[in-house]
Amino acid sequence: MKTWNEIASNQPIATRILTNMIERNRLSHAYLIQGQKGTGKKAVSILLAKSFFCKNQIGSEPCHSCKDCVRIDSGNHPDVHHIAPEGASIKKEQIAHLQKEFTYTGLESNQKVYIITEADKMTTNAANRLLKFLEEPSKKTAAILTTENAHAILDTIRSRCQLIALRPLNTNQLELALIEKGLSKENARLFTVLTNDLQAALALDQDDWFAQARKLMVQLIEMLQTNIEEALLFIQKQWLLHFSDREQLKIGLDMLLYWYKDVMYLHIDENDQLVFLSYRENIEKSAMYWSKQDTTAILYAIMEARRHLEQNVHPTLVMEKLTLQMQR
Ligand SMILES: [Zn+2]
Structure with missing residues (x-):
């Protein structure tokens, strides 16, 4: 679990944009969060999801302890749906299933949120199906898409989302992220200078x-x-x-x-x-x-x-x- 404050140290601009929107009650109905591995895409999408549900927010910060926050953290909130690639891709059936779920009103409020990770892995059919869904926005439905590469997403989908670009990690942050993943200080440092990429560095370590x-x-x-x-x-x-x-x-x-x-x-x-x-x-x-x-x-x-x-x-x-x- 991360707070906006913690995210802000690595992602000051994205944090400012999003917390401003939350404070002014101007959340968009669709976000596309782009950033390399390790830049905080997941943490940002969880925080965004909480901001739709938490009733004890102080400013832009959710309380992180109410029933809604806790269930969003554990991935068990009945009105927050997660979609990720099954195998190599996100398939049409997954989006269809989501749409069906969303025809019912929210279980506990009218609000519903879906988070699609690695949204660039949607098949063309899945993407077209999602597009139709995005074209009929309901006030009470919000989409959060994450990707490492926003350009791999259909233009028509991208243009309907508010793009939040997360900046790459600097070398110190990457080194720390690798140490957090269990690498020795030497390997974290060496792989950082050799690759400047979290995933490539983790691969070198093995x-x-x-x-x-x-x-x-x-x-x-x-x-x-x-x-x-x-x-x-x-x-x-x-x-x-x-x-x-x-x-x-x-x-x-x-x-x-x-x-x-x-x-x-x-x-x-x-x-x-x-x-x-x-x-x-x-x-x-x-x-x-x-x-x-x-x-x-x-x-x-x-x-x-x-x-x-x-x-x-x-x-x-x-x-x-x-x-x-x-x-x-
Ligand atoms: Zn809360």
Whole structure:
């Protein structure tokens, strides 16, 4: 359960728009809430639903403790209906069922609210059926649609809804959201910088390929500090086999980039910025081995390698050149 106040810290604009409407008693009969995963779509739709029912609101804030609020929180309110994809899509029958339910007046008041999550997953038939429903708005019926991509929704539906755009999470919020999901601080930080996307970050956390990739990167760094010949061989025999396509190699280069950024952070005493927290000793070794100047040159070389990769230079060439540039 979240309050408008809590939502406001991440979504100040959307919160202001909605709480203004609530306070002026000007709630719309259809909302389309758009935002990436983790931006608060569900929390906002629950708060909106409460504002249609709660009789103890203070300003725009529902009480969160009356019978209506409690049942909306638990998903058991008889006049608040939830629709989500069944399998891959939201089907016509689901919308038809909803319409049928709504022909009866509300069980406890005349108000009814339906929440359609991942509304972009509606089949064309379902969307057309919903459209008819939206075209005959009744004062006592409200629709709340949520989606990650409002453009994937029929224009005719979109134009009948008030669009509420939730802004993407900033990196600190994403990091905290990942820690809340049970990731270590290091992984939360690393996956935030690598993906800047909650879902992609959660996927990386479960990915054996990625766990192995990180080990290989640490091995490569150690070899660079001891034996360059071995490092070149390692690139050919192991690195390029594991990072076997361009997308994977980009992740490899990004990890190297953040490693050397960590080395730089140690050089300039910005220790609280470190990403590879559990490799602190290794990074200290790297900082002993590569001077601040070396590190700057390597950071440039990695960024250049990444550019070359985008320009379709052969991955083997990109990695061999970079390995040589990383020699002290
Ligand atoms: Zn209440």
